[in-house]
Amino acid sequence: MIKSWSWFNKVSLIVGFAFLYVPIILLVIYSFNESRLVTVWAGFSTKWYGQLFQNEGIMNAAMVTLKVAFLSSTLATIFGTMAGFSMVRFGRFRGRTLFNGMIYAPLVMPEVITGLSLLLMFVAISLDRGLWTITLAHTTFAMCYVAVVIQARLNAFDRSIEEAAMDLGCPPLKTFFVITLPIILPGVLSGWLLSFTLSLDDLVIASFTTGPGATTLPMKIYSMVRFGVTPEINAVSTILIGIIATGVLLASVLHKRRESQRKNDELLASAIP
Amino acid sequence: MGAERLCRVDELSGVAMTSPDPMKKKHKGLPLVSGGLVSMICECPPYRWAASRCYRWGLQGRSLTVMVPYLWLVLLFLAPFLIVVKISFSEIRIAIPPYAPLFEMIDGLYVQLNLHMANYQRLFHDDLYMHAYLSSLRIAVVSTVLTLLVGYPIAYGMARAPKSWRLPLLMLVILPFWTSFLIRVYAWIGILKTEGFLNMFLLWTGVIDEPLVILHTNIAVYIGIVYSYLPFMILPLYSSLEKMDHSLLEAAADLGCPPHKAFWKVTFPLSRPGIIAGCFLVFIPAVGEFVIPDLLGGSSTLMIGKTLWSEFFNNRDWPLASAAAVILLLLLVVPIVWFQRFQSNRSQLGE
Numbered sequence: 001m002i003k004s005w006s007w008f009n010k011v012s013l014i015v016g017f018a019f020l021y022v023p024i025i026l027l028v029i030y031s032f033n034e035s036r037l038v039t040v041w042a043g044f045s046t047k048w049y050g051q052l053f054q055n056e057g058i059m060n061a062a063m064v065t066l067k068v069a070f071l072s073s074t075l076a077t078i079f080g081t082m083a084g085f086s087m088v089r090f091g092r093f094r095g096r097t098l099f100n101g102m103i104y105a106p107l108v109m110p111e112v113i114t115g116l117s118l119l120l121m122f123v124a125i126s127l128d129r130g131l132w133t134i135t136l137a138h139t140t141f142a143m144c145y146v147a148v149v150i151q152a153r154l155n156a157f158d159r160s161i162e163e164a165a166m167d168l169g170c171p172p173l174k175t176f177f178v179i180t181l182p183i184i185l186p187g188v189l190s191g192w193l194l195s196f197t198l199s200l201d202d203l204v205i206a207s208f209t210t211g212p213g214a215t216t217l218p219m220k221i222y223s224m225v226r227f228g229v230t231p232e233i234n235a236v237s238t239i240l241i242g243i244i245a246t247g248v249l250l251a252s253v254l255h256k257r258r259e260s261q262r263k264n265d266e267l268l269a270s271a272i273p
Numbered sequence: 274m275g276a277e278r279l280c281r282v283d284e285l286s287g288v289a290m291t292s293p294d295p296m297k298k299k300h301k302g303l304p305l306v307s308g309g310l311v312s313m314i315c316e317c318p319p320y321r322w323a324a325s326r327c328y329r330w331g332l333q334g335r336s337l338t339v340m341v342p343y344l345w346l347v348l349l350f351l352a353p354f355l356i357v358v359k360i361s362f363s364e365i366r367i368a369i370p371p372y373a374p375l376f377e378m379i380d381g382l383y384v385q386l387n388l389h390m391a392n393y394q395r396l397f398h399d400d401l402y403m404h405a406y407l408s409s410l411r412i413a414v415v416s417t418v419l420t421l422l423v424g425y426p427i428a429y430g431m432a433r434a435p436k437s438w439r440l441p442l443l444m445l446v447i448l449p450f451w452t453s454f455l456i457r458v459y460a461w462i463g464i465l466k467t468e469g470f471l472n473m474f475l476l477w478t479g480v481i482d483e484p485l486v487i488l489h490t491n492i493a494v495y496i497g498i499v500y501s502y503l504p505f506m507i508l509p510l511y512s513s514l515e516k517m518d519h520s521l522l523e524a525a526a527d528l529g530c531p532p533h534k535a536f537w538k539v540t541f542p543l544s545r546p547g548i549i550a551g552c553f554l555v556f557i558p559a560v561g562e563f564v565i566p567d568l569l570g571g572s573s574t575l576m577i578g579k580t581l582w583s584e585f586f587n588n589r590d591w592p593l594a595s596a597a598a599v600i601l602l603l604l605l606v607v608p609i610v611w612f613q614r615f616q617s618n619r620s621q622l623g624e
Contacts, residue, residue, distance in 0.1 A: 005430075005433050005434060005435065006433075008426075008430075009426075009429065009430035009433050009434070010430065012426035012427055012429070012430045013427060013430040013431065013434070013442070016423070016424075016426065016427035016430070016503075017427075017445060019423070019500070019503075020445075020446070020449055020500075020503065020504075021445075021449075023457065023460035023461055023464060023500070024449065024452065024457065024460060026460065026463065026464065026470060027456070027459075027460040027463070030463070039463060039468060039469055039470060039473065079341060079342045079345055080342070082338045082339075082341055082342045083342035083343075083346075085338060086338055086339040086342070086343075090335065090338075090339060093339055095343070098351075099339070099343055099346070102346040102347070102350050102351060103346070104613070105350070106350060108557055108558075108605070108609050108612075109602070110558070110560070110561025110562075110578060110601060110602075110605070111561070111563065112561055112563055112578045112581050112582060112598065112601075113354075113357070113561070113598045113601065113602060116357060116581070116585060116594060116595065116598050117353035117354045117356065117357045117598070118349065118353050120353060120356045120357055120360055120591065120595065121349075121352060121353035121356050123370045124356055124370070136349060137349075139345075139349075140345065140346070140349040140350055143342065143345070143346075144346075147342070172334055172335075173334055197451055200453070201453045201454055201455065203454075203455050203564060204563055204564070208585075218453065218455050221455055221456070221459070222455060222564075225455075225459050225462070225568060229459075229462050229463050229466070233459065237453070237456040237459065237460075240452070240453055240456060241452050241453075241456065244451050244452055244453070245448065245451070245452070247451075248448065248451050252444065
């Protein structure tokens with residue numbers, strides 16, 4: 001390789017990562033600011049966090065968000081796994097093209113359209129809107145992401161072990177739970193994590209599909225942001241960033257550990273003749 | 274935002290794909306427990322009864338697995354969309370819900386079809402909407418080009434970094450994806466506003482004498498889009514640059530080609546699939562963007578996502594908002610289908 005890493009490459013990396021991270025770092029630092037003015041530093045303080053936990057509106061919104069995220073990501077993981085499994089294993093069933101279209105379309109559909117269409121349907125069938133309608137909406141779009149993740153996982157999967165199990169008389173359902181599921185489990189878990197964060201982040205679809213009494217955290221933050229930048233928003237954001245960063249890092253550390261565990265196993269297996 | 278997720282999925286499935294050969298893994302704990310549980314359930318009389326019933330109705334495990342997600346998507350994705358199309362043809366009415374029914378029974382004998390084209394006519398004749406569509410497309414194109422200009426050097430630097438650095442760098446690009454979109458946009462308000470960090474810094478260094486007005490202009494929208502969608506540009510670019518065979522550059526150098534010329538003759542053409550994928554992933558969601566123009570843009574920033582939102586929530590003109598949504602989707606169908614073709618061609622070539 002010639003001159004692999006020139007000064008130009010290094011400078012562009014430093015500038016690029018500064019661009020990506022400086023806004024987030026400033027946001028986190030100023031959540032510990034004493035002053036109400038967000039851009040003037042007046043000493044370290046955690047008082048905004050204290051106020052946050054006394055703010056009933058925010059705490060309620062956080063509860064609603066967590067409920068919706070848990071419910072919808074769990075449902076989305078189940079349905080998404082089924083959908084991904086059907087797409088890889090069942091070949092060309094009737095209505096396959098429509099099915100594929102419906103899996104991929106929500107991934108590229110602008111959120112305003114998804115939100116609008118779901119709301120119009122909930123109105124048309126006069127369903128009471130609230131926490132449950134948000135959950136239905138989030139499940140619908142998150143399951144498509146899960147289906148794509150599972151599909152990728154299943155494509156890299158060796159079918160012969162499943163066939164072996166079935167040849168030995170294992171019923172299909174049992175084969176799925178005993179053989180297939182443990183192998184695609186990392187995919188299922190990352191699908192769940194993905195749906196959870198999608199639901200946690202979503203503002204537009206939740207705003208359309210919500211009803212009286214169900215305000216999610218992004219909706220709350222959005223309405224606060226409209227009145228200007230305040231240290232409370234910085235504090236909520238810092239907590240959210242902290243939770244998500246910890247989750248993602250934990251997931252990748254676990255993944256790494258499994259990987260190295262597997263390498264050890266392989267080494268041991270190859271050492272034994 | 275849609276593509277953001279797609280990229281997250283790419284990254285996740287990338288992890289899944291590089292994952293180990295599953296055969297050699299030892300399963301402890303979970304499969305045994307779940308296996309025991311499953312065989313217990315399978316041997317339970319109610320399960321067998323239900324299974325035989327389902328079988329008699331032609332419902333096997335296989336068809337149930339397809340049917341459940343299929344029905345869910347038909348009910349909660351396809352049907353709502355058809356309802357949007359339907360309402361886009363109805364007339365606004367001051368009622369709950371605020372639109373006239375498309376089919377009306379007259380004297381209990383005839384069904385009258387009230388197909389109302391006025392919403393579409395208004396979209397095409399009212400300057401506001403035409404401007405909103407055109408300006409959405411323009412903002413999306415400009416910010417896609419800007420994102421490419423910013424993202425290329427970063428992806429290039431990553432691809433040329435020492436091997437041990439690449440994975441941590443990739444992780445650093447992906448991490449901001451997972452943090453909330455709204456929060457990342459919000460962070461820029463504090464930076465760009467008149468008494469914000471950027472102006473404070475520039476005044477302090479003496480580059481400017483008076484604070485710049487950036488927030489609530491189109492420039493702020495460009496910055497917001499570039500910032501939010503940068504990882505989507507970097508990931509496909511990086512994956513095509515990283516796959517590149519470095520001996521090609523060595524060959525060019527051996528034949529006396531100067532490095533900058535070698536870049537344009539060798540590296541750049543080879544990274545074209547990455548450039549195309551990255552541009553689509555930025556362009557498609559940028560057209561329908563709502564949060565960025567709403568929070569960073571000003572009253573002069575027209576984007577269709579924002580117009581649709583205010584038409585719906587502020588003016589409560591549901592039929593018009595539906596018509597706007599249908600047109601927006603028609604605008605996006607061409608690039609989306611093109612992109613899908615491009616991706617499937619590429620995956621076929623890759624195999």
